[in-house]
Amino acid sequence: MFLRHKAIRIVFIGLILIGLLIGCSPGGEENTDTVKSENNSENPPSINTEELVYANFRDIRDLNPHIYSGELFAQNLLFEGLVKITEDGVIPWLAKDWDISEDGKAYTFYLRQDVSFTDGYKFDAQAVKANFDAIYDNKDRHTWLELIRLLEGFEVVDDYTFRIKLTKPYYPLLTEMALTRPFRFISPNCMIDGTTKDGVDGLIGTGAYVLTENHIDEYAIFDVNENYWGEKPSIKRIIAKVIPDNQIRTLALEKGEIDILYGTNMIDADTYSKFDKMDGFEVTISDPVSTRMLIFNTTDEVLGDLAVRQAISHAVNKAEISEGIFQGLESPADTIFSKKIPYCNVDLAPYEYSVEKAQEILDNSGWIVNDNTKIRKKNGLALEVDMYYNSNNVTEKTISEYLQSELMKIGVKINILGEEEQSYEDRMKNGDFDITFNISWGTPYDPQSFLGAMRMPVYGDYEAQQGLDEKQKIDDSILKALTVTDERERQELYDYILTTLHEEAVYLPLTYQRNRAVFSDKVKNVTFNPSQFEIPFEKMYIK
Amino acid sequence: MTRKLLRNKVVLVTTSIILITILIGAFAHQIAPNDPNEASIINKYSRSSDEFPLGTDHLGRCILSRLIYGIRPTVFLSLFTMLCTIALGTLIGVISGYSIGIVDEVIMRICDIMLSFPSQVMILAVVGMLGVGINNVIFASIMIKWAWYARMIRSMVIKYNNKNYILYSKTIGTSRSFIITRHMIPNIISEVIVLATLDMGWVIISISTLSFLGLGVQAPTAEWGAMLSEAKNVLSTNPSQMLAPGLAILIIVSAFNLLGDGLRDVLDPREV
Numbered sequence: 147m148f149l150r151h152k153a154i155r156i157v158f159i160g161l162i163l164i165g166l167l168i169g170c171s172p173g174g175e176e177n178t179d180t181v182k183s184e185n186n187s188e189n190p191p192s193i194n195t196e197e198l199v200y201a202n203f204r205d206i207r208d209l210n211p212h213i214y215s216g217e218l219f220a221q222n223l224l225f226e227g228l229v230k231i232t233e234d235g236v237i238p239w240l241a242k243d244w245d246i247s248e249d250g251k252a253y254t255f256y257l258r259q260d261v262s263f264t265d266g267y268k269f270d271a272q273a274v275k276a277n278f279d280a281i282y283d284n285k286d287r288h289t290w291l292e293l294i295r296l297l298e299g300f301e302v303v304d305d306y307t308f309r310i311k312l313t314k315p316y317y318p319l320l321t322e323m324a325l326t327r328p329f330r331f332i333s334p335n336c337m338i339d340g341t342t343k344d345g346v347d348g349l350i351g352t353g354a355y356v357l358t359e360n361h362i363d364e365y366a367i368f369d370v371n372e373n374y375w376g377e378k379p380s381i382k383r384i385i386a387k388v389i390p391d392n393q394i395r396t397l398a399l400e401k402g403e404i405d406i407l408y409g410t411n412m413i414d415a416d417t418y419s420k421f422d423k424m425d426g427f428e429v430t431i432s433d434p435v436s437t438r439m440l441i442f443n444t445t446d447e448v449l450g451d452l453a454v455r456q457a458i459s460h461a462v463n464k465a466e467i468s469e470g471i472f473q474g475l476e477s478p479a480d481t482i483f484s485k486k487i488p489y490c491n492v493d494l495a496p497y498e499y500s501v502e503k504a505q506e507i508l509d510n511s512g513w514i515v516n517d518n519t520k521i522r523k524k525n526g527l528a529l530e531v532d533m534y535y536n537s538n539n540v541t542e543k544t545i546s547e548y549l550q551s552e553l554m555k556i557g558v559k560i561n562i563l564g565e566e567e568q569s570y571e572d573r574m575k576n577g578d579f580d581i582t583f584n585i586s587w588g589t590p591y592d593p594q595s596f597l598g599a600m601r602m603p604v605y606g607d608y609e610a611q612q613g614l615d616e617k618q619k620i621d622d623s624i625l626k627a628l629t630v631t632d633e634r635e636r637q638e639l640y641d642y643i644l645t646t647l648h649e650e651a652v653y654l655p656l657t658y659q660r661n662r663a664v665f666s667d668k669v670k671n672v673t674f675n676p677s678q679f680e681i682p683f684e685k686m687y688i689k
Numbered sequence: 690m691t692r693k694l695l696r697n698k699v700v701l702v703t704t705s706i707i708l709i710t711i712l713i714g715a716f717a718h719q720i721a722p723n724d725p726n727e728a729s730i731i732n733k734y735s736r737s738s739d740e741f742p743l744g745t746d747h748l749g750r751c752i753l754s755r756l757i758y759g760i761r762p763t764v765f766l767s768l769f770t771m772l773c774t775i776a777l778g779t780l781i782g783v784i785s786g787y788s789i790g791i792v793d794e795v796i797m798r799i800c801d802i803m804l805s806f807p808s809q810v811m812i813l814a815v816v817g818m819l820g821v822g823i824n825n826v827i828f829a830s831i832m833i834k835w836a837w838y839a840r841m842i843r844s845m846v847i848k849y850n851n852k853n854y855i856l857y858s859k860t861i862g863t864s865r866s867f868i869i870t871r872h873m874i875p876n877i878i879s880e881v882i883v884l885a886t887l888d889m890g891w892v893i894i895s896i897s898t899l900s901f902l903g904l905g906v907q908a909p910t911a912e913w914g915a916m917l918s919e920a921k922n923v924l925s926t927n928p929s930q931m932l933a934p935g936l937a938i939l940i941i942v943s944a945f946n947l948l949g950d951g952l953r954d955v956l957d958p959r960e961v
Contacts, residue, residue, distance in 0.1 A: 162939075392922065393921060393922060393923075393924040393925055396925045396926075397924075397925050400925065416923060416926045416927075417925070417926065420925070420926050466730055466731065467730070469730075469731065470730030470731050470733060470749070471730060537903075543922075544747060544748065546908075547728065547748055547908050547909060548728050548730055548748055550908065550909055551726055551727060551728035551748065551750075551909060552728065554726075561907070562907075562908055563821075563907075564903060
């Protein structure tokens with residue numbers, strides 16, 4: 147044992163300490179080295195303007211456009227829909243025009259005639275019908291879309307004309323047609339027995355990019371579609387790397403291994419402000435797109451008590467979350483939807499932050515603080531709940547820990563548990579939680595699709611609301627609001643739904659989320675689509 | 690022997706480090722400057738100040754206080770795990786070594802099975818089955834580690850079993866329990882202490898590792914591995930967050946390892 151000799155031992159410990167210090171000191175020297183070598187080299191460093199490296203936290207998985215288990219950004223690269231949603235409303239895409247019948251029940255789409263799938267299959271009304279058949283064949287999976295349930299039929303009128311008929315007029319139809327899934331078109335050659343619900347045999351779309359290679363859990367390569375019918379994107383190749391850990395992603399961007407990070411889940415406020423100040427990088431942030439909120443499971447014996455939900459709503463300091471965790475990037479939210487969302491300008495009294503008020507509500511409703519544990523109790527039931535968060539999300543853990551510490555002050559004990567994204571989503575769907583995070587889906591889904599999904603077990607909403615006395619009435623009102631044609635009546639229904647959900651305190655809005663991107667300054671024109679789940683790679687270029 | 694121990698400087702220094710740490714941990718409530726779990730998000734990542742001597746973490750909690758409270762799960766639970774492991778290992782080892790025959794055979798084959806898996810992987814598997822939580826981590830560590838001690842202790846027991854004084858005791862009909870408690874245990878205990886001290890470092894790291902992975906101590910309880918894990922999440926923006934828990938683990942683990950080394954020098958001079 148050489149460690150027995152004192153001198154050697156001291157030297158050894160010294161080495162470890164020196165190693166630590168070097169490891170922890172900022173890499174100033176390294177930077178000067180790279181600058182030097184750049185100056186010394188005779189040719190200026192050339193930038194590859196055709197290739198963009200993007201990092202995602204997980205594999206692209208199954209990109210079948212008609213089901214929900216693939217990464218949306220990738221599905222959006224490969225597959226296109228009849229119409230597209232933009233800041234200025236719905237615009238033509240694969241359909242160059244459309245008509246809506248007088249009664250609002252029939253939609254006729256006139257298709258572009260110059261489009262082919264990348265396997266050469268002609269895009270025409272037959273291909274559209276084949277896709278609709280495949281989607282409708284799996285209609286149980288799409289129940290969150292009212293459109294599917296109101297569908298009376300669809301037909302090929304002529305080679306390039308397609309008609310959809312509804313049983314009732316449905317105002318968000320065009321918006322739902324524009325969503326990233328499921329109304330996007332895959333080559334009928336890829337269908338298995340005329341359907342897509344049991345998987346697809348290839349991922350052939352009409353989009354600006356094609357999937358060239360996919361190495362599971364490593365990277366995927368998307369190359370530009372050489373025969374694309376529209377304007378070809380400037381970036382010829384997109385490499386989507388899989389980097390699950392936030393810090394490694396950040397370091398990879400700093401080192402130049404990747405060019406861009408994109409999305410609310412992928413960039414926390416600290417990273418954002420770090421790159422904001424750093425040379426060679428740029429950041430951009432969207433307008434508020436959706437609401438970050440908590441959802442309470444009303445079937446839980448503790449949270450079933452309205453007083454508890456209201457008390458917690460009063461006890462959360464949203465301004466501090468906005469300032470402390472998001473450094474002001476996301477503003478505090480008082481209602482489920484921002485007032486700018488269509489039909490959501492409803493006058494609601496916010497649950498203002500007041501610890502005293504929260505205490506008072508709990509005291510009055512019989513939840514008394516136990517002096518030993520500092521946790522409130524009522525009829526032998528402790529005020530203790532489990533809160534689940536998605537451990538792939540960069541800020542949910544911090545918020546959970548913060549809330550845990552804050553709510554302890556009013557005698558509410560929260561156990562926080564993190565889970566990988568897929569099991570987290572499964573748990574939400576099964577309603578197997580007390581409190582969990584929830585986001586509104588943002589444009590173009592809000593409010594109609596988000597509310598529509600409350601009527602069915604899609605995410606946690608349906609299960610979480612089961613404890614409400616008025617659940618049936620809420621569901622009926624949602625359906626009616628989506629189908630009624632009279633604007634005033636529709637607004638009244640939305641008023642009722644939003645007011646009830648607010649007063650029942652099922653949701654606890656925290657902040658209005660803003661989409662963000664952090665990227666190397668060689669990437670230009672980084673913008674945001676209305677849907678926070680898509681990434682407009684086709685608009686970017688490298689210079 | 691005590692004098693010999695005191696003359697060994699490494700033993701002296703490491704013992705004082707460990708004892709001081711244990712004392713600080715025991716009186717955490719009196720010593721810590723702040724409540725370790727009280728978040729004040731506006732003060733996050735603040736530098737060292739009079740109020741927060743080591744600064745604050747990502748939720749604005751006092752790092753020094755968390756470090757001090759973290760001694761409890763990190764060091765105390767490791768000690769507890771070690772004691773249980775040794776108790777179980779000694780019991781089984783003595784039974785096995787003393788009873789030679791079918792019982793020994795069965796116990797040793799079980800040990801073989803346990804030892805043929807890498808221990809970290811086995812712990813992960815057990816925690817995976819039982820669910821996350823510090824109790825399960827401790828249970829899993831004990832369940833995995835006892836076999837190693839049982840085997841070592843068995844071989845010691847067999848070694849002493851053939852010593853003349855024990856053979857003599859047996860001949861004159863001394864009771865089995867007397868032989869074990871009066872002759873065996875005092876002899877093997879010093880060797881076991883050396884083994885255990887050397888292994889303490891491993892247990893601390895193991896518990897910290899599992900907390901680092903989010904399987905051990907659950908938030909908001911302060912634990913060094915868990916603190917390191919939280920610091921890792923801000924590695925690129927606030928690298929200094931890793932220093933405090935990292936150094937704490939380094940120092941305490943080195944102290945236990947060096948102490949074990951020193952104890953071996955003192956207690957087991959034959960091998961020097």
